[in-house]
Amino acid sequence: MPLSNALAPCSILLLAGGQGRRMGGRDKGLILWRDKPFIEHLHALVRPLTDDLIVSCNRNREQYVRYADQLVEDEQRDFPGPYAGIRAGLGVAKNEYLLVIPCDMPLLDRALLDGLRQVAIANPGAPAMVRQGEQWEPLLCCIPTRHAHVFEEHWQQGQRSPRRTMTQLGAIALQCEADDPRLANLNTPDLLSQINP
Secondary structure (H helix, E strand, O other), rough: OOOOOOOEEEEEEEEEEOOHHHHHOOOHHOOEEOOEEEHHHHHHHHHHHHHOOEEEEEEHHHHOOOOOOEEEHHHOOOOOHHHHHHHHHHHHHHEEEEEEOOOOOOOOOHHHHHHHHHHHOOOOOOOOOOOOOOOEEEEEEEEHHHHHHHHHHHOOOOOHHHHHHHOOOOOEEEOOOOOOHOOOOOHHHHHHHOOOO
């Protein structure tokens, strides 16, 4: 599929490696929404944007492989959190930037993702993070892959907060409205039923 040439190439990481506690332990990336799994909605959105689509998953690899150029998983088997997935993605990313997207935000659109990439490119060396009103969304970000060693060092030091690491790297906000519907995080059954027609 032809790639978008409007912005510098980026690798894209879809985070689908969580335990899904709020969903009763279900694998969130495979939960059906509007008759398709979350991961399929996001795949359709991001596939034209990259030649390096990475999915972080810790189970059901045989189902995720069809949506990825590369699969990564956490070294630890106890679901250590999204920092582990970002660290793994940075370790294999082939492009200058890694665009990170949680698997449970199926209403994201191209304009928002392009905005994140533009903020990162306009501020060389600094990660870009979405900020919704006053709330940071650290799992929706664009990270220069040259910082992979920083994430690795922080991980070894016990850091588990992606926001803290990116703040130390001088993260710049992509500001969105507090009620931006594109940022709906469908991570509980109630939220899923409210937005699922």
